[in-house]
Amino acid sequence: MTIRIGDEAPNFSAETTQGKIDFHDWLGDSWGIFMSHPADFTPVCTTEIGRVANLQQEFTNRNTKLLVVSVGTKQNLTPLESHKEWIKDVNETQSADVQFPMVEDADKSIANSYGMIHPNANDTLTVRSVFIIGPDKKVKLIISYPASTGRNFIEIIRVLDSLQLTANYQVATPADWKNGEDCIIVPAVSNEEIPEKFPKGHTVVKEYLRTTPQPNI
């Protein structure tokens, strides 16, 4: 299945390390980050889970819930036992305290419904996918990394900030934008509407390129 930006995020009911969830109900009015990991007890994944756990407050500040799927589990354990044992290792080795759930996906149906398993990479392991899902349950961002490259979660927070600005203030963000820098007024806003919508002021660089100080700071 191919999911594209703007599609509804596939829903599922499943057991997690924190109990059974219906994904959409669990998200509620929050934003969501659903990310895949090739396997439990693997080195890059261990650092990633630890990094996200150590950034937990940043996600909470952005009203964003985190959910992890990892399809490769330890053979002599049930999937949930494997996840729970791995979380202990993550906490120990990454000085972390993982607060977010990992979902059980023994038959890989959840990973497959998100297109997280790429036969060209490996037909049993997921690639490192990240889906950002809005409160409307629509997919806002999809990125995929190869298994050998750990993701940059500061970049994911940067995109979350950009998406939330667009959702709330009708601005876009320019190349390499960082929190606190000027934003771009989206084309749907007419010149006449600008003074009321952007009282901090604006600059017309070109008719099609109008900037304004970041509205939410």
Ligand code: BEZ
């Ligand atoms: C890792 O997390 O280190 C990893 C997982 C699967 C393949 C390669 C690396």
